[in-house]
Amino acid sequence: MSSANKPTTAVKLVLLGEAAVGKSSLVLRFVSNDFQENKEPTIGAAFLTQRCTIGDKTIKFEIWDTAGQERFASLAPMYYRNAQAALVVYDITKPASFIKARHWVKELHEQASKDIIIALCGNKYDLISKNNEEGEEIESNRKVSIEEGQNLAEEENLLFFETSAKTAYNVNEVFMAIGNKIPSGKKKNNDGGLGLSAGRGDNDDNNNGRVDLNAPIDAGANNANCAC
Amino acid sequence: MSFLGNLKDKVSQAILEKSSANSKKLTKDESFRLEYNLPDTETIIDESAAEISIVSPYTSKNSISDNTLPFFSGKIYLTQRFLVFRDVYDKRTCSFVLHISSIKKVERVPSNSYIFALSITAYSGLQYIIQYVGIRSRSEQFSHKFKIMLKENLPNVKHLRPFLETCYSEYLLSKNHCNVEEFQNQPAGGLGLKFKFPGDARKLKDKSKMRLWFEYFKAHGRNITLSRDQMFYKLIRVGLPNRLRGEIWELCCGSMYLRLDNKDEYSSILKLNEGKHSLAIDEIEKDLNRSLPEFPAYQTEEGINRLRRVLTAYSWKNTEVGYCQAMNIVVAALLIYMSEEQAFWCLSIICDRLVPGYYSKTMYGTLLDQKVYESLVQKTMPLLWEHITKNDIQLSVVSLPWFLSLFLSSMPLVFAFRIVDVFFLNGPKTLFQVALAILRINGEELLRTEDDGTFISILKDYFSTLDDSAHPNSPNEHYRSITKFQELLVVSFKEFAIVTDEMVENFRARNKNEVFQGIENFIKRTQLRNFPRTRNLTPENLSNIYDRFYQIVQSSDVKMGGGTSLMDFELYKVFMSEITDWVNLNNQYEDKNQDAFLKRLFNNWDVEKRNALTLENIVVGLNKLVEIDLMEGLSNFFELYDVDGNGKVNKEGMLLISEDLLYLTTPWRDGFKLDSITNKAIESAIADEIIKQQQLAEKINKEREDNANGNSSSNENLPEIKIPTEIDIDREKLERQQSERYLSAASMFIQRSFEYAQPEENPEVPLIDLDDNGDEADRMTKLMANAALDPTHPKYLNLPTFRMVILADETYELFFSETFRDSFHIDSKINSLNKNSRNLRDMFDGLLADGRRVANEVRRRMDTQSASSAASVSSRVQQNDNTSIKSRSHTISSFNDEEDDDFRGTPLEEDLLDNAEAQVLSEIVPSEGRDKLELANNSIVDHDVKILESFSNENKNSTTTNGKKNDPAIIEFET
Numbered sequence A: 001m002s003s004a005n006k007p008t009t010a011v012k013l014v015l016l017g018e019a020a021v022g023k024s025s026l027v028l029r030f031v032s033n034d035f036q037e038n039k040e041p042t043i044g045a046a047f048l049t050q051r052c053t054i055g056d057k058t059i060k061f062e063i064w065d066t067a068g069q070e071r072f073a074s075l076a077p078m079y080y081r082n083a084q085a086a087l088v089v090y091d092i093t094k095p096a097s098f099i100k101a102r103h104w105v106k107e108l109h110e111q112a113s114k115d116i117i118i119a120l121c122g123n124k125y126d127l128i129s130k131n132n133e134e135g136e137e138i139e140s141n142r143k144v145s146i147e148e149g150q151n152l153a154e155e156e157n158l159l160f161f162e163t164s165a166k167t168a169y170n171v172n173e174v175f176m177a178i179g180n181k182i183p184s185g186k187k188k189n190n191d192g193g194l195g196l197s198a199g200r201g202d203n204d205d206n207n208n209g210r211v212d213l214n215a216p217i218d219a220g221a222n223n224a225n226c227a228c
Numbered sequence B: 001m002s003f004l005g006n007l008k009d010k011v012s013q014a015i016l017e018k019s020s021a022n023s024k025k026l027t028k029d030e031s032f033r034l035e036y037n038l039p040d041t042e043t044i045i046d047e048s049a050a051e052i053s054i055v056s057p058y059t060s061k062n063s064i065s066d067n068t069l070p071f072f073s074g075k076i077y078l079t080q081r082f083l084v085f086r087d088v089y090d091k092r093t094c095s096f097v098l099h100i101s102s103i104k105k106v107e108r109v110p111s112n113s114y115i116f117a118l119s120i121t122a123y124s125g126l127q128y129i130i131q132y133v134g135i136r137s138r139s140e141q142f143s144h145k146f147k148i149m150l151k152e153n154l155p156n157v158k159h160l161r162p163f164l165e166t167c168y169s170e171y172l173l174s175k176n177h178c179n180v181e182e183f184q185n186q187p188a189g190g191l192g193l194k195f196k197f198p199g200d201a202r203k204l205k206d207k208s209k210m211r212l213w214f215e216y217f218k219a220h221g222r223n224i225t226l227s228r229d230q231m232f233y234k235l236i237r238v239g240l241p242n243r244l245r246g247e248i249w250e251l252c253c254g255s256m257y258l259r260l261d262n263k264d265e266y267s268s269i270l271k272l273n274e275g276k277h278s279l280a281i282d283e284i285e286k287d288l289n290r291s292l293p294e295f296p297a298y299q300t301e302e303g304i305n306r307l308r309r310v311l312t313a314y315s316w317k318n319t320e321v322g323y324c325q326a327m328n329i330v331v332a333a334l335l336i337y338m339s340e341e342q343a344f345w346c347l348s349i350i351c352d353r354l355v356p357g358y359y360s361k362t363m364y365g366t367l368l369d370q371k372v373y374e375s376l377v378q379k380t381m382p383l384l385w386e387h388i389t390k391n392d393i394q395l396s397v398v399s400l401p402w403f404l405s406l407f408l409s410s411m412p413l414v415f416a417f418r419i420v421d422v423f424f425l426n427g428p429k430t431l432f433q434v435a436l437a438i439l440r441i442n443g444e445e446l447l448r449t450e451d452d453g454t455f456i457s458i459l460k461d462y463f464s465t466l467d468d469s470a471h472p473n474s475p476n477e478h479y480r481s482i483t484k485f486q487e488l489l490v491v492s493f494k495e496f497a498i499v500t501d502e503m504v505e506n507f508r509a510r511n512k513n514e515v516f517q518g519i520e521n522f523i524k525r526t527q528l529r530n531f532p533r534t535r536n537l538t539p540e541n542l543s544n545i546y547d548r549f550y551q552i553v554q555s556s557d558v559k560m561g562g563g564t565s566l567m568d569f570e571l572y573k574v575f576m577s578e579i580t581d582w583v584n585l586n587n588q589y590e591d592k593n594q595d596a597f598l599k600r601l602f603n604n605w606d607v608e609k610r611n612a613l614t615l616e617n618i619v620v621g622l623n624k625l626v627e628i629d630l631m632e633g634l635s636n637f638f639e640l641y642d643v644d645g646n647g648k649v650n651k652e653g654m655l656l657i658s659e660d661l662l663y664l665t666t667p668w669r670d671g672f673k674l675d676s677i678t679n680k681a682i683e684s685a686i687a688d689e690i691i692k693q694q695q696l697a698e699k700i701n702k703e704r705e706d707n708a709n710g711n712s713s714s715n716e717n718l719p720e721i722k723i724p725t726e727i728d729i730d731r732e733k734l735e736r737q738q739s740e741r742y743l744s745a746a747s748m749f750i751q752r753s754f755e756y757a758q759p760e761e762n763p764e765v766p767l768i769d770l771d772d773n774g775d776e777a778d779r780m781t782k783l784m785a786n787a788a789l790d791p792t793h794p795k796y797l798n799l800p801t802f803r804m805v806i807l808a809d810e811t812y813e814l815f816f817s818e819t820f821r822d823s824f825h826i827d828s829k830i831n832s833l834n835k836n837s838r839n840l841r842d843m844f845d846g847l848l849a850d851g852r853r854v855a856n857e858v859r860r861r862m863d864t865q866s867a868s869s870a871a872s873v874s875s876r877v878q879q880n881d882n883t884s885i886k887s888r889s890h891t892i893s894s895f896n897d898e899e900d901d902d903f904r905g906t907p908l909e910e911d912l913l914d915n916a917e918a919q920v921l922s923e924i925v926p927s928e929g930r931d932k933l934e935l936a937n938n939s940i941v942d943h944d945v946k947i948l949e950s951f952s953n954e955n956k957n958s959t960t961t962n963g964k965k966n967d968p969a970i971i972e973f974e975t
């Protein structure tokens, strides 16, 4: 709670990507520093928040985690509407999920806010890096090369990370990188760029007690992790 | 590809679903089946008023002999396989659905002469005494039909015993020695039998509930003979006991009847599709480990395998739905209390009847019911709704999973199952009632939040404390003992009893269109976004093509009842006729060539060789056909004839090309369309005419001036120069010239093709000496006769030669660089296009609407003439740009013979026009044509210029001889 006096920027972030690539797991890792082997699929969408401090600003991520199955795609616009950031996730052991990621990036560029910050995540890095004395990759599991990811990121101007929700590899880094790209000069009252978010920003302070009660330990743990 | 294919299916499915959903006026049979949860095969064969009494083996003998048995007045219905009764006042007082194959004995009850009664004994030992009310003959008729149905159901009787062996109720009675028949083996049931049912059985009072049901079954029958009275509904309301839950669920929703009627279907579906792959199976596999993972059975192979089999079997049974996330949770829940087969049929009823469209590929049912839910919130809790919208809170984030997973993923399972108990009994309105009650109960707190996060966490907290006291601070002990969950049930089913099936249906109907429109727009956007890049088609073009494609495909799909989203050749012809000027489905003459060319295009676009085109095929194909780059466009066209892709087109191919070009240019040959050469000629003609009239007017003025010699003031009073109000254009002549130009282009094409075609393999001495001085026609005949058809000297055309030959001709060059592309109409929206109006009249309209071009032409002419005298006209015409210069289109279209000689306005000077035309041809052809020709092939330039010159001379001759008799097309200038 040392960040109480610092300006808080609320960032609406949406997660998109094929089913079972690990979107909810990334969020769970980021928000609660936890991992579940058998995470139930997200039905529709889930909403979580997490605060963290980057430099001298505090960012409150309002995270919209969406369902990955293709038929849920028509719901997605409801959730990425007004989003300032997006995490497009694929599974580096599933080529089809990378194609899907491409589609999502395209859709975001076309339909979402113009200056949305997009990070591309090749998740489940642990599946290719474990069980190896040399620390080398087990290439047989890898189906999407790092170059493919990098190329897409370059073409479309995205942040790019390979991550593992399981080992926490690069998870905080993704969110930090997004946080760093969020324009910092803004005051909390106009962070959303919309009248509605402004109202919401004010309210955050009023409701701080309640929000923090829900995850005081996690927030603490995470602040330790991500204070850069 | 599968992504797009998937979406296409969604589109057509949405349409089909829409059309079926729109025609929702239930028939009597349909609502009857829904009310009693009967299979779709049942219809009401007969019905009669009746009074019934039910006698169980445990009814006291006294009450029978005393005639003090309770009886119920109501109506009895006969269907193919069921005898259905309901109390006339209240269905809940007494109703039953008796499967005919469960009937063991039917007797006439001995009674006095005017009462007609039957006694029916079921296998369970229960006796139903039916006393008909009404005319005797009607009762006899009913009985007669009943007898027929009994007979027809005889073959089903053998299925009875094996079926009963799967019912826990029978086993329960047997175990307690209260069954007529013996059922010694415990039937296959849910995973809970082995892995323990969720919740604390003692706390749930499972044993006493079981006891109550036991008594109920003894007196009221069970499964397919069960009769319902008030007690039945009460027993469900308090929560079902674990071991009976599955059976009561399937009885309440009617899936039990499907299971009875379709014995073995579940296992045979599995067997039939063993080892097969599908998208649904991939999706199912991803979720198997993610379904109620906290229930121990789903950490074992056994549990996972059951789940896999049920989901997979259903995905094969209903490929339209396949698999949707949330189904895994629902089925995992069912399987705790049900056998695989029970769960399979129960899932069928859930998807088809209880929550139709929830799990479909478009999820339209889910989206629709979210809208309905929002409407109901607005209606019943206006303050809260206002608060939600004002703060832009996404209600659906919390509510969508409630509906989609029947609350199973939102609250602790023990509670969710209690809601599911009621859901199977009362149907989908239950979901709305509970969902509304949740907001009502938490309303005050929710009103204090203004962001999604808090909103969601309030509800999360609520669900995790459902077991707590609802009134922890109440001094009244009874109040304190009421849990939040009990409170939820009361609010749901008492306060929100106002939410009826009918109300839900009304709200659905009201929101349907908006939801479907949203889905269609989304699908279209997604599909268009994922098309390959098409540089020759604008996004607007694509959007129009999309609309037109689906309009055509689906109008035929609806008729055929399919949903393929593929366009076969016949539909393709319709499609092309709608977007081009050169496909005319009403013209018998062109049929053969038209079909041949379209078939060629069709095959070329049909990349996957499935003899049908996808939307993507169409888009890619069209993009090639309207290629903006001339060289690329020629290459694409050549490719149509180079079927084996070796870069060569043989003699037959050359002939085909020339025939097809002849066919393609029909609209221009027929004067139906004008190309820009002709347009320029018209512009020239108009300009000349204006100048001529101008000069005439000036001459008159001058004469007047001369006449009024000496009168100085008259100079200022001179009348304004009159702009011609009408201009006559010789339409027929222009058309004929154009037509001749196209014919000549065609013949030149074939001639040159053969002339410049490469000899195959060992080049021999050309048959025809290139320096041959014989006349053109003679040469051509010789060429055709010899080179083309002489099989001993095969020749072929390659792409460079083809390009060269096309570019050698101005008309064809223009055709490929401009004219052909202009004959596509994909920039106009569907339905806004009236093909009949695309004729000469439009061309004139178009030309004159752009008055600037005419004005420029006039100015250009004037520059070459005396500039001073014409200046005023030029500026006058310019003033009128776009606004007042209009063609009197009706004059042109209503042209008839009587008016032939009516040369309104100034008579036409034909040599002026001839000059103009000659000018057009000589001006444009060598300069533009040659430049490109030189690029292509230097050697033939001179030759071609010669040909072109001779062509224009020919034309000049023919026009001068016929000029006078031509129809003048009159164009009026409004000033």
Ligand SMILES: Nc1nc2c(ncn2[C@@H]2O[C@H](COP(=O)(O)OP(=O)(O)OP(=O)(O)O)[C@@H](O)[C@H]2O)c(=O)[nH]1
Binding pocket: A017, A018, A019, A020, A021, A022, A023, A024, A025, A026, A036, A037, A038, A039, A040, A041, A042, A043, A066, A067, A068, A069, A123, A124, A125, A126, A127, A163, A164, A165, A166, A167, B289, B290, B325
């Ligand atoms: N090995 C490994 N497994 C992971 C990782 N992240 C997620 N998983 C597993 O992958 C499965 C799916 O993870 P989820 O987080 O539920 O995936 P999701 O993208 O949210 O899926 P939907 O909600 O269906 O769209 C779960 O079984 C996770 O345990 C990872 O980094 N490494």
Ligand SMILES: [Mg+2]
Binding pocket: A023, A024, A025, A040, A041, A042, A065, A066, A067, A068
């Ligand atoms: Mg998820």
